[in-house]
Amino acid sequence: MAKNRYSIGLLLIGIAVVLLLGKLGVFSFLGSLIWPLFILIPGIALHMLYFGRVLPSGVLVPGGILITYSLIFFYCNLFGWSSMKYLWPGFLFGVAVGLYELHLFDRNSPRGTAIAAVIIAIVSVVLFSIMFLVTAGIYIVAAVLIIAGVALVVARRPRSW
Incomplete structure (x- = not known):
């Protein structure tokens, strides 16, 4: 009987701790950070099932897509969803990754x-480059102007001012 009371006491303490952590927002915080695991895990599982010779090679395409998308979502969770305006070509890149895996592993x-x-992949890289130039274009223009100015100043020094 004493053993039952001990087990029930531990169970009640565990339930109380879970309730308090939930009330403090620990679970919602963790859930908001790690939800891309629900996309990453099926992608990894599809790869494991292919390499375990359980499923055909066609599962590599959605597996590669899911893994690429989950990496994009992890990045956005860490650095903010405003970065999605620059990362959207990654969705095309995910399709390219899946197709390339199919080509690579299926003879x-x-x-x-x-x-x-x-x-x-080339279209995705071109779109990434355009997004980079649109957002960082003024910095590139400024850097080119500074380099050109320094080259003009250093190339020919006047004998006297």
């Missing part, structure tokens, strides 16, 4: 898979 995949993956 029987069509040749067009690699070509499609490369084209989508």
Whole structure:
């Protein structure tokens, strides 16, 4: 009987701690940070099932997409969702990653898979570059002007002012 009381006491203390942590917002804070795990874990599971020879190679495409998207979402959780305005080409890049994995690990995949993956990756990189130039363009122009000015000043020194 004493053992039951001890176990019930520990259970009540555990429930109280969980309730207090929930009331303090610990679980909502953790949930808001680690929710991309619900996207990452299925992506990793699809890869494990393929490499364990349980599922066919077609699961590599959604697996690569899910892993890439979860990394984007983790980044946004850490550095703010305002960075999504720069990271949106990553969604195209996720498709390219999935297709390239299919081409890389399946010897029987069509040749067009690699070509499609490369084209989508190039489009994604071009869009990333455009987003970078649009947001950091003024800094690039300023840096080029400073370098040109320094080159003009250093290249030819006047003999006298």
